[in-house]
Each structure stands twice: as C-alpha cells, then as structure tokens.
Amino acid sequence: MWDDVTRFLLEPLSAPYVQRALLEIAILSVSVAIVGTYVVLRSLSFLTLALSHAIFPGVVLAALLGWNMLLTSMVVAVGISLLIGLSSRNSRVGHASAIGTIYTGAFAAGIMLISSAGLFRRLSEFLFGRLFAVGDDDIVIAAVVTLLALLAYGLARKEILLVSFDRAMAQAQGLPVAFLELGFLALLSLVVVAALPAVGNIQTVALLVTPPATARLLTDRLRVVMLLSGLISLLGGVMGVYLAWHLNLVSGAMVVLTLTIFFLLAYFFSPRYGLLTRRLRPARA
Amino acid sequence: MFDWLSEPFTTAFTQNALKELAMVSVLSGVVGVYVVLRGIAFIVDGLSHAILPGIAVALLVGGNTFVGAFVAALVVTALVSFTSRHEQVSEDSATGIFFTGAFALGVILTTLAVSNKSSRGTSVDILFGQLFGVTEQDITNTLLVGGLVTLLFVTLRKELLLSSFDPSMSRAMGYSGWWLDLVLYLGVALTVVVALPAVGNILVLAFLITPAATARLLTDRIYRLIILSAVFAFLASIIGIYLSYYMRLAGGASIVTVSSLLFLLSLAFSPRYGWLSRFRRKESPANVG
Numbered sequence: 001m002w003d004d005v006t007r008f009l010l011e012p013l014s015a016p017y018v019q020r021a022l023l024e025i026a027i028l029s030v031s032v033a034i035v036g037t038y039v040v041l042r043s044l045s046f047l048t049l050a051l052s053h054a055i056f057p058g059v060v061l062a063a064l065l066g067w068n069m070l071l072t073s074m075v076v077a078v079g080i081s082l083l084i085g086l087s088s089r090n091s092r093v094g095h096a097s098a099i100g101t102i103y104t105g106a107f108a109a110g111i112m113l114i115s116s117a118g119l120f121r122r123l124s125e126f127l128f129g130r131l132f133a134v135g136d137d138d139i140v141i142a143a144v145v146t147l148l149a150l151l152a153y154g155l156a157r158k159e160i161l162l163v164s165f166d167r168a169m170a171q172a173q174g175l176p177v178a179f180l181e182l183g184f185l186a187l188l189s190l191v192v193v194a195a196l197p198a199v200g201n202i203q204t205v206a207l208l209v210t211p212p213a214t215a216r217l218l219t220d221r222l223r224v225v226m227l228l229s230g231l232i233s234l235l236g237g238v239m240g241v242y243l244a245w246h247l248n249l250v251s252g253a254m255v256v257l258t259l260t261i262f263f264l265l266a267y268f269f270s271p272r273y274g275l276l277t278r279r280l281r282p283a284r285a
Numbered sequence: 286m287f288d289w290l291s292e293p294f295t296t297a298f299t300q301n302a303l304k305e306l307a308m309v310s311v312l313s314g315v316v317g318v319y320v321v322l323r324g325i326a327f328i329v330d331g332l333s334h335a336i337l338p339g340i341a342v343a344l345l346v347g348g349n350t351f352v353g354a355f356v357a358a359l360v361v362t363a364l365v366s367f368t369s370r371h372e373q374v375s376e377d378s379a380t381g382i383f384f385t386g387a388f389a390l391g392v393i394l395t396t397l398a399v400s401n402k403s404s405r406g407t408s409v410d411i412l413f414g415q416l417f418g419v420t421e422q423d424i425t426n427t428l429l430v431g432g433l434v435t436l437l438f439v440t441l442r443k444e445l446l447l448s449s450f451d452p453s454m455s456r457a458m459g460y461s462g463w464w465l466d467l468v469l470y471l472g473v474a475l476t477v478v479v480a481l482p483a484v485g486n487i488l489v490l491a492f493l494i495t496p497a498a499t500a501r502l503l504t505d506r507i508y509r510l511i512i513l514s515a516v517f518a519f520l521a522s523i524i525g526i527y528l529s530y531y532m533r534l535a536g537g538a539s540i541v542t543v544s545s546l547l548f549l550l551s552l553a554f555s556p557r558y559g560w561l562s563r564f565r566r567k568e569s570p571a572n573v574g
Binding site for chain 1: 320321324325326327329330334368371372373374375377378379380381382383385386388389390392393396409412413487488490491494495497498501502532533534535537538539540541542544545546548549552558560
C-alpha cells in the first residue's frame with residue numbers, strides 16, 4: 001500500500017514539466033497571497049476579473065509580433081484601467097457597468113485580432129493556461145513579480161492598508177493617496193499577467209480571490225489571512241497538479257476546482273465561522 | 286452599386302444570424318436596462334460563465350443543453366446568494382469564487398464531453414458561439430423564450446423600475462424584494478441561455494450591458510432607454526456581421542467590439558452627459574447656473 005502512495009507522489013515528479021509546474025505554482029502562491037488579500041478585503045474581484053480579460057489583446061499582440069509579453073500586457077492593462085476609471089467617473093455609467101463594458105470590449109478586440117491572424121488553435125492555451133507547458137521565461141516573470149510584490153508589501157504595507165480602508169484618514173496624514181492607489185493597481189496587473197500562463201485569463205481571478213476568501217473563514221487577523229492564503233494556494237496548486245496528472249485532465253482548471261472545494265470545506269467546517277460547526281455548537285447561556 | 290451591402294444577407298446562414306441577433310437585441314433593451322440601472326454586471330457575468338458545467342453535463346448525457354444551462358445558472362445563483370449571507374464572505378468574493386469554480390468544472394467536463402465522440406461542438410464553440418451556425422431550432426427557442434421574457438418584463442415594468450431605483454420605497458409599497466430579484470435574474474439567465482448559440486457565454490455580458498450603458502448616456506426616459514439600447518445592439522450586430530463577413534473576423538467578437546466603440550463615442554460626445562460637453566460647459570461662463 002505504501003508503495004502505491006509513494007508511486008502516486010513520486011511518479012509525476014520525474015517529469016521535468018511537472019517540476020516546472022510545481023515551481024511556478026509555488027512562486028505564484030506568494031504574490032497572489034499578498035495582492036489577493038487586499039483584493040478580497042476591498043471587494044475588487046470584478047476589477048481583477050476585468051483586468052485579466054482585458055489584457056488579452058496585449059497577450060495576442062505580443063504573441064503575433066514577438067514583443068515582450070509582460071511589457072505589452074502591462075501597457076494594455078494601464079490603458080484599460082484608465083478607460084475604466086474615466087468611464088466610471090461618469091455617474092450615468094456607474095462602476096460595475098463601466099468595468100463590464102470596457103473589459104468585454106477589450107476582450108472581444110483580442111478575439112478579433114486572434115481570428116484575423118489565424119492563431120485560433122492557440123486560443124485555448126490563452127484562455128485556460130498551460131500549466132504543464134510553462135517555460136523558464138514564465139517562471140522568471142513570476143519570480144520577478146513575486147519579488148516586486150514582496151518589496152511593495154515590505155515598504156508600504158501600512159500605507160496600502162490605510163488607503164484601502166480609510167481614504168480620508170490617509171489623506172489627512174499626508175500620504176500620497178493617488179500614487180499608492182495607482183501603485184496597487186499596477187501591482188495587481190503585474191500579478192494577473194504573471195499568473196496567466198498557469199491558469200489562463202478566465203480563471204486568474206480564482207487564484208487571487210478564492211484562497212484569501214477561504215482564509216477569512218478561518219481567521220480574522222490580516223497577517224494570518226495572508227499567510228494562510230499563501231499556504232492554501234500552494235496546497236491547492238500541488239493537489240491540482242497531481243490530480244490533473246493522474247486523471248489526465250486540464251491542469252489549470254483542476255487547480256481552480258481544488259481551491260473552490262477548499263472554500264466550500266471552510267464554509268461548512270471552519271472551527272470559528274463554519275456553518276455546520278456553528279449549528280452543532282451548543283448555544284451559550 | 287450597393288451590392289456589397291446586400292451581399293452578406295443573401296445566404297441562409299447570415300439571414301439566420303440576423304434574425305437571431307434582432308431578437309437578442311430586443312432582450313438587450315428589455316432586460317439589459319435593468320442590469321445597468323442596478324449595477325449588477327458582475328453577477329450577470331458570473332451567471333453567464335457558470336452555465337458551462339450545465340451545458341457540458343447535457344452534452345455528456347445527451348440531454349437538452351438549454352435545460353442543463355438553466356439548471357446550472359439556478360444552482361450557482363443560489364450558491365452565491367446563500368454563501369454571501371455569511372458575514373465573513375462578501376457578495377463580490379462569493380461571485381468570483383463560484384463563477385470561476387463552476388467554470389473550471391465546466392472546462393473539465395467539456396474536455397471529457399468533447400473527447401467523448403458522441404457529442405457535437407467544442408469548448409471554444411460554447412465559449413464564443415457560432416454566429417453563422419445558428420439553426421432554425423435556436424431561432425424558435427429565442428422567439429419563444431425571448432417573447433415570454435419580454436412579456437413578463439413589460440407586465441412588471443413599474444415594479445422592476447421602482448425596485449431598481451428605490452428598493453426601500455418598493456418594499457414599503459408592498460412589493461416583495463426577493464421575488465422581483467428572482468424575476469430579474471430569471472430574465473437574465475434565460476437571455477444568456479438563448480443568446481448562447483450565437484454569441485457564446487463570455488461575450489453575452491456585453492450584449493446585456495454595453496448597449497444599455499450607451500443609451501443611458503443619451504437619455505433619461507426609461508422607454509427611450511429600452512428602445513435605444515435595442516437599436517444600438519442591433520446596429521452593432523449589423524456592422525459586426527459586415528466586418529466578420531468581409532474581413533473574416535470572429536462574428537460575436539466583431540459585434541461586441543463595435544458595440545464598445547459606440548459606447549466610447551457616446552461617452553465622449555453625448556450632448557448632455559458626454560465628456561466633451563461637460564468640459565465645454567465648465568469652460569464657458571455663459572452656461573453657469
């Protein structure tokens with residue numbers, strides 16, 4: 001029986017592409033934990049989803065013209081953020097509709113581009129990721145972005161938190177609010193771009209939102225939420241990779257599905273906030 | 286001389302696409318206006334992605350994809366509204382989690398369904414639709430379901446409008462909040478499902494919000510809003526069909542790109558609410574007060 005277990009665990013590891021996938025997931029868990037925690041606390045899921053879809057034309061352009069993927073996507077992300085900001089400032093449009101309108105438009109433009117260039121066979125790779133085919137350059141990008149996220153967290157942790165929760169207070173303290181907001185948005189875009197090869201641009205939002213939301217069901221303390229969500233995405237990533245390898249299924253989707261199941265488990269069985277644990281606990285007098 | 290204008294519409298498959306899009310455009314006005322007024326684009330987006338596993342299951346067991354999609358939409362909406370009642374889970378996070386989770390499940394099941402030879406269609410067809418592959422059956426479905434949704438929304442227009450603008454007033458007048466929400470989500474889910482064969486489940490959101498958001502920059506009156514949204518949706522559809530016919534571009538994506546350009550134009554140049562006119566009003570002293 002132990003032989004089976006060790007074979008289950010070790011067999012995939014002999015393949016270099018599995019090693020690379022695990023390394024990519026491990027590096028990404030750090031940056032998604034840092035940025036994702038703020039995304040969940042500030043309820044920015046829709047914006048994250050929009051950014052991950054809207055950089056699609058950038059990814060296609062980079063693939064078509066051989067440009068640098070990270071740089072091209074970043075330029076597109078900045079343009080899209082500006083457009084969303086500009087249209088949501090018009091009170092007739094509203095925040096949610098601005099995000100939805102701009103991102104579907106950008107995404108559709110990317111599809112148009114891809115259809116004109118005959119790159120359609122690579123479409124599913126863009127949409128669902130290619131975790132089992134990440135290259136060394138993808139891993140380097142993920143590592144650089146993770147270092148940047150760590151650096152930003154180390155330097156401006158308190159400032160970002162204050163701007164997120166109490167803008168007026170931050171302004172009164174003389175913090176560069178606009179700069180910090182833009183910096184956070186830029187970091188979010190970088191993490192979204194770095195996560196693309198692993199899970200693709202439809203499911204990137206899961207990597208950023210599901211682990212911190214799960215962690216929030218387990219603890220109230222911000223630092224613990226961040227730490228736990230890193231561990232959760234690492235665990236979910238590794239389990240997803242193993243399941244995908246053994247069952248021969250789509251790897252990125254398998255990681256996302258594993259993370260969703262973690263969330264449901266925490267929702268029902270979390271010691272403090274779980275639905276069932278609360279029901280079962282005797283009411284205190 | 287105008288042959289190039291009529292040429293795309295001489296074949297049955299483009300005519301079918303046009304008929305289908307005309308009906309979806311009406312729904313885009315009737316249902317989409319409330320989506321924009323309430324600012325529920327994210328939930329609608331989540332809903333349209335989350336129906337993927339339902340379609341996949343229907344393909345796997347050989348059932349009706351329409352029913353599969355609808356059941357999946359109901360299950361995911363219930364999960365989101367149920368879990369977001371927990372104080373540690375925001376509606377924003379719950380939407381993000383279940384929409385991606387359901388979508389991931391859908392991707393895995395679709396891969397199984399497609400490798401299973403008995404099924405037709407591929408995952409890319411489901412995601413982007415096949416505008417020029419719309420069948421007579423799809424058109425009949427849209428006509429029946431779309432007609433029903435339109436009838437329902439026209440009958441309940443006052444209640445829907447009041448609950449969108451002033452939810453507490455609406456409750457005080459005795460209209461229950463949750464069943465009007467239910468009607469709205471039902472309308473959205475049915476629209477998404479009937480529009481699916483033509484535009485696919487990623488871009489259907491654009492049909493539901495972009496024309497209505499464009500119209501909202503131009504008028505304040507609700508009936509004009511509904512009519513203008515439908516007109517914009519249909520205009521974008523026609524231009525999109527030409528683009529995709531003559532330049533061999535993806536159909537649904539061309540329509541949505543045109544629709545977004547119309548939105549940006551209206552954002553910049555709308556006489557009353559556009560960026561340019563506001564800028565000018567601020568500059569000219571004659572308009573003060």
